[in-house]
Amino acid sequence: MRFLTVSGPPSSGKTSVILRVIEAIQAREKKIGVVKFDCLLTEDDKLYAKKGVLVKKGLSGALCPDHYFVSNIESCVTWGHEHNCEYLISESAGLCNRCSPHINEITAVCVIDNLSGINTPRKIGPMLKSADIVVITKGDIVSQAEREVFASRVKQVNPGAIIMNVNGITGQGAFELTSLFEEASDIETLKGKTLRFSMPAALCSYCLGETRIGEEYQTGNIRKMDI
Amino acid sequence: MxxxxxxxxxxxxxxxxxxxxxxxxxxxxxxxxxxxxxxxxxxxxxxxxxxxxxxxxxxxxxxxxxxxxxxxxxxxEPLDKVDSLTIIGGRDKSGNAENIDLVLKPGEVICIVGPTGSGKSRLLADIEWVAQGDTPTGRKILINNQVPDSKWRFSTEHKLVAQLSQNMNFVMDLSAEEFIRMHAESRLVTNPEEKVAQILKQANQLAGEMFHPDTPVTSLSGGQSRALMIADMAILSKSPIALIDEIENAGIDRKKALDLLVQEEKIILMATHDPILALMGDRRLVIKNGGINKLIESSEAERKNLKSLEELDNKLLALRNRIRSGETLEEI
Structure with a gap:
């Protein structure tokens, strides 16, 4: 089973890109599974189900979404394997820009859009900087020069990645992206694998439900600003 | 290295x-x-x-x-020189063979015509991807009569194709000058200031209305944006092939724009329905049902008509300028 982690900032077009890739993979008559991670709510599982792919939805609720991701992804991979999926795609949003679901030896994709601003590539951490493939979306809305400038900013923070422009609406570029998915890592289990980068730590009173503001309520892993 | x-x-x-x-x-x-x-x-x-x-x-x-x-x-590094681009036909949506081997040379303008959804974009995408029978159309693309290195597919430094899409919106919060400079820097050109000045000058010659280098790109008119992007593509882009998705009529001298691109020895493929642009091309590819249906050479008679079309166009342009400067059109 070919397994890929797809991540990217909220509303960057992850689901649209994956849907277009699914259409191209289905044209090759392959069985696909998708695991959609989100926080509070998502309707995207319905979009996937409509395409006739196997879907699993995970909502992290009151937990840190990426910690939730890493505690569940191994079972998801086993689930996909047991259902004889030939492709399994996990989709998760990088919500704090410091999180990243990417796993060593597993093909990692980051989706980022042309409208997000010229400094955004710099602001996104390992989710973008350690990805193998960077997909840039919404290119139809801006000019050629702006696409080139944006791509060069992405290239600067992840010079080793393959950078592709894909249009999530028309599907332009999706066929080409799919040919890269065909070369994704082929695995049966995530046993023994490691994350590409540690997740941000939080182990303080607020993790345990504290809501009051003030020095006396702060215990655990606390860091102070220089003011 | x-x-x-x-x-x-x-x-x-x-x-x-x-x-x-x-x-x-x-x-x-x-x-x-x-x-x-x-x-x-x-x-x-x-x-x-x-x-x-x-x-x-x-x-x-x-x-x-x-x-x-x-x-x-x-x-x-200098870019590999492209002396020819060959399109070897595949099949249309119904599986009919295209039966075409088309060789394009630098400085040539090929127009692509056909209704929306007929497969113009797929043809442009096949070229950009330097397809080797691995796309839905089964087309093959050769560069200098050879199967090209697959590095063309993913290189951001040496892109084979620069694409000028219909959309010329800007979202970046920069002046025209800052924006072009940033683009020049990202391409590591040796004399950015000179190039930037050259692009702004050319853009102003193409645009109907002048704009100042300090103008924010987001405030440029449609014509000014197009002029800026065409000048930018001609002067800054090293890509040997230019794909153009319709140069809209308003506010830009289309003939000058095309001449500027041809001067830079690029192979130009242009999707268009505009009669003037279509006749300016050397040849026209007619796309139907996802396939190349026909190749039309611009004939002598058509070239003669181009003259009268240009006269018509200039007349309209003059009228537009009169409206712009507040005149009335009681006599035309």
Missing amino acids: KDTSLFHKALTISLEEHPYIEDFLNSFGLDVEPGPNSLQQYLDNLDPDKLEDLGINYQQLCQSLNDFLAGMLTLK
Whole structure:
């Protein structure tokens, strides 16, 4: 089973890109599974189900979404394997820009859009900087020069990645992206694998439900600003 | 192609010779100053905790820096010359063979015509992807009569094709001059200031209405944006093939725009329904049902008609300018 982690900032077009890739993979008559991670709510599982792919939805609720991701992804991979999926795609949003679901030896994709601003590539951490493939979306809305400038900013923070422009609406570029998915890592289990980068730590009173503001309520892993 | 000596020179020298190293480190949230230490020493002295806070580790940073420097070297290399582009036909949506071998040369303009959804974009995409029978159309693309290196597919430094889409919106909060400079810098051109001035000058000659270099790109009119992007493509882009998705009529001298691109010895493919642009092309590809249906050479009779079409067009342009300057059109 070919397994890929797809991540990217909220509303960057992850689901649209994956849907277009699914259409191209289905044209090759392959069985696909998708695991959609989100926080509070998502309707995207319905979009996937409509395409006739196997879907699993995970909502992290009151937990840190990426910690939730890493505690569940191994079972998801086993689930996909047991259902004889030939492709399994996990989709998760990088919500704090410091999180990243990417796993060593597993093909990692980051989706980022042309409208997000010229400094955004710099602001996104390992989710973008350690990805193998960077997909840039919404290119139809801006000019050629702006696409080139944006791509060069992405290239600067992840010079080793393959950078592709894909249009999530028309599907332009999706066929080409799919040919890269065909070369994704082929695995049966995530046993023994490691994350590409540690997740941000939080182990303080607020993790345990504290809501009051003030020095006396702060215990655990606390860091102070220089003011 | 790793230049290891660069890592052992004093930062004062390496930052001077390769100013983009500083920008690279800044983009990871790291500061660097010229000094006697080498780049290697600088990297070795970085605090691992600080790096973790920045979301990067030592190995990844070194790997990225190596990849980045390699990319910069590629950018400085001259581009392989493209003397011809060959399109070997595949099939249309119903599986009918296209039966065509088409050779295009630099300086040539080929128009692509056909209704919306007929497959114009797929043809342009096949060229951009240098398809080798591996796309839905089964077309093959040859460069200089050979199967090209697959590096063309993913290279951001040496893109085979520059595409000018119908959309010319800008979202960046920059002036026209700043924007073009940023684009020039990203392409590592040797004399950015000169190129920027040249592009702004050309753009102003193409646009019906002049604009100032300080104008924010987001305030440019449709015609001005198109003029700026065409000048930018002609002067800054190294890509030997230009794909143009319709140059809209309003506010731009289309003939001059096309001449400017042809002058730069590019192969130009243009999707258009505009009669003037279509007749300016040397040949026209007719796309139907996802396939190349026909090839039309612009005939002598058509070229003669081009003259009268241009006269008509100039007349309309003059009327437009009169409206713009507040005149009435009681007599035309």
